[in-house]
Amino acid sequence: MTLLACNSSPKKNQAHNDTAAHTQIENAAIVTGANQTEAYLKLLKGKKVGVVANQTSVIFKDASEETHTHIVDSLIAMNVNVTTVFAPEHGFRGTADAGEYIKDDVDEKTGLPVFSLYGKNRKPPAEFLENIEVMLFDVQDVGVRFYTYISTLHYVMEIAAELGVPVIILDRPNPNGHYIDGPILEEDVKSFVGMHPVPIVYGMTIGEYGKMINGEKWLANNIQCDLTVVPLQNYTYTSEYNLPILPSPNLPNAKSINLYPSVCFFEGTTVSCGRGTEMQFQIFGAPYLPKEDFDFSFTPQPNFGAKSPKHEGEVCYGKDLRTVDSLDEIRLDWLIDAYTATADKKTFFNDFFKKLAGTTKLQEQIEQGMSIEAIKATWQPGLEDFKTTRAKYLMYN
Template identity: 90%
Template sequence: MTLLACNSTPKKNQAKDDGVVPNVESPAIITGANQTENYLKLLEGKKVGVVANQTSVIFKDASEETHTHIVDSLIAMNVNVTTVFAPEHGFRGTADAGEYIEDGVDEKTGLPVFSLYGKNRKPPAEFLENIDVMLFDVQDVGVRFYTYISTLHYVMEIAAELNIPVIVLDRPNPNGHYIDGPILESDVKSFVGMHPVPIVYGMTIGEYGKMINGEKWLDNGIQCDLTVVPLQNYTYASEYDLPILPSPNLPNAKSINLYPSVCFFEGTTVSCGRGTEMQFQIFGAPYLPKDQFDFSFTPQPNFGAKTPKHEGKVCYGKDLRTVEPLNEIRLDWLIEAYTATSDKKTFFNDFFKKLAGTTKLKAQIEQGMSIEDIKATWQPGLESFKETRAKYLLYN
C-alpha cells in the first residue's frame, strides 16, 4: 500500500534564463512514514518498538487534517507493535519543555509507553526485551538543542548494544536551508547538545542518524544497524510548513524559524514568550527599559508552560513576528537585551553555556565583541563540519 502526502507548500520552478517563471508546481514531499511499501517488509514477523510523538503520522490525502498516527496505522496493518517510547513532551506531545515524564500506558491502544525524558534518557535493556526492531519517527526542527536528536542517539546506542536494527522514517528539516553557530565543545556536552555540530546543522533527522553512526559517536564507537527511509521530492530549497506542531511552544513556522536565535534567552533572565501565544517570537523582561523596548506582554500559565518565567509580571521587550525569515543566527537581540540590563552579573545562567555549546560566547558578549568578530570565530569549525556533513547527505 502506498500513501502519498501532499503536506508541503508547493514550490514554483525557478525562473528560466529568459526570466519567465513557468506556472508548474513541484511534486509534493513524501515523508518516510508515508512510504509504507519501503518499510513494512522490514517489520513482517517482527516485534516492533516505536519511538513516536504527536508528529508521527501517515497522511492519507492532500489534506493536512487527514492522517492517522503511525502506531495506529501499523496496528491496523497487522504489524506487531509491542512497545512505544516517548521523547521530550511525551507520546501525545502535551508536556512542558523539560517536564519530567512518567512511564504509562497509551489509552487508545493499551500499549506500554516508556518515557525517554524521565528517569531514563537511554532506554534500559529490559525495555527492549520484547523487541526485534526499533522504528523511529519523530519530526525534528534541525537545531542542536532540540532534544529529539539526543533521543535518537540513545535509541541507536542501546539498539547497537543489543544488536537490534533501527529504522528511521525521515522527515523534512524546516531549518535545513542554512548552517550556523558555534560547534559544541566537549566540556559542555549535555542532553541539549551531545555532538560536535553547530546550533543549526542543515540535515534531516535521517541524515543526522547516519552521521552519528558514521562518525562513531555512540559509546565506545559502536555502530547501529541503521536503515533510513528517505524523503521523496525533497531538497534543502524545499518550502515546508510543518502540518503538526513539533512541540507545545513552537506554535507556527515563524517560531520554528526564530527558535535557533531566540532560544538563547532560555539561558538568561529574559523571557522568550513562554506563557503567551507568541512563544519564541517575542522576548522581554520586567527590568528592560520601556523607552527602548516598547512591546509588552505578561506571561501566564498556559498549554506547554505551567510556570513561565516572570509569571504575572509585565515584561518589556520586542515583537519579532514581522522579522523577515532568517537564514542565519541572529545575536543582536541577545546583545541588545544584555547591554540594556543593569544587573549584568545575573543576566546569564548556567544553562546558557549548554545552549550555546561553548563557554566562549558568554565571555565574548561580556567583553563587548562585535557580532562580526564573534561569528568569525565560528567559521573554522563550520567549514570543518560542512566537510563531515557532506559524507551523510541524502538530498541536495
C-alpha cells in the same frame, strides 16, 4: 541518468535538465518516510516492533496533509506487531512542558506500554527492549542542536547497537534545513541539549543526522547500529515546509520554528522568550528592560505548555519579532541588545546558557563587548570542518 538528444551540447543540456529536475522537485508534494509504507513494512513483517513516536508521528491520508492517522495506530491496523512505544520530550501525545519530567504510562487507545525517554531514563534500559526485534523511529525534528529529539535518537541507536536490534528512521523534512550556523559544540559543555560536535543549526534531516551519528562513531565505545533510513521524496534543502502538526507545545507556527535557533538563547538568561503567551519564541522581554527602548509588552501567564513561565504575572518589556523576515542565519543582536540594556549584568546569564550555546566562549565574547561580526568569525573554521563531515551523509539536493 540524463539522456542527451542527438547533436545537443552535453554541458548545456545537462544544466537545463538539472534545473528542470530541481524545479519539478520543488513543485511536487513532499512525501515523508512514514507515508512510504511499501519501503518499510516488509522490514517489520513478522517482527516484534518498538516505536519511538510522539504526536507528529503520523501517516498522512492525502497530499494536503490535513488528515492523518498516528503511526502506531496505522501499523497495528496493518497487522504489524507493535509491542512497545517510547516517548521523547513532551511525551507520546506531545502535551508536556519543555523539560517536564515524563513518566512511564500505558496508551489508553492501544493498551501498549509507553516508556518515557525524558524521565528517569534518557537511554532505554536493556530490559525495555526485551520484547523488541526492530526499532522504528519517527519523530519530527526542527534541525536545531538543542532540540532534544536528536539526543533521544542517539541513545536509541546506542542501546539498539549494544543489543543488536536494527533501527529504522522514517525521515521527515527539516524546516530549518536551508542554512548552517552557530558555534560547534565543545566537549566540556556536552549535555542532553547538545551531545555532538555540530553547530546550532546543522542543515540535515533527522535521517541524515542518524547516519552521521553512526558513521562518525559517536555512540559509546565507537559502536555502530544496523541503521536503515527511509528517505523523503521530492525534498530539497531549500524546500519550504510548514509543519502540519506542532513539534512541541511552544513552537506554535512556522515563524516560531524559524526564530527558535536565535531566540532560544534567552532560555539561558533572565529574559523571557514568550513562554506563557501565544507568541512563544516570537517575542522576548523582561520586567527590567527599559520600556523607552523595548516598546513591546506582554505578561506571561500559565498556559498549555508552560505551567510556570518565567516572570509569571509580570509585565515584560521587549521586542515583537513576528514581522521579521525569514532568517537564514542565527541573529545575535537581540541577545546582545538585551544584555547591554540590563543593569545587573552579573545575573543576566545562567548556567544553562553555556549548554545551549554549546560553548563557554559566547558568553565571554558578549561580556567583553565583541561585535557580532567578530564573534561569528570565530565560528567559521569549525563550520567549514563540519560542512565537510556533513557532506558524507547528505541524501538530498
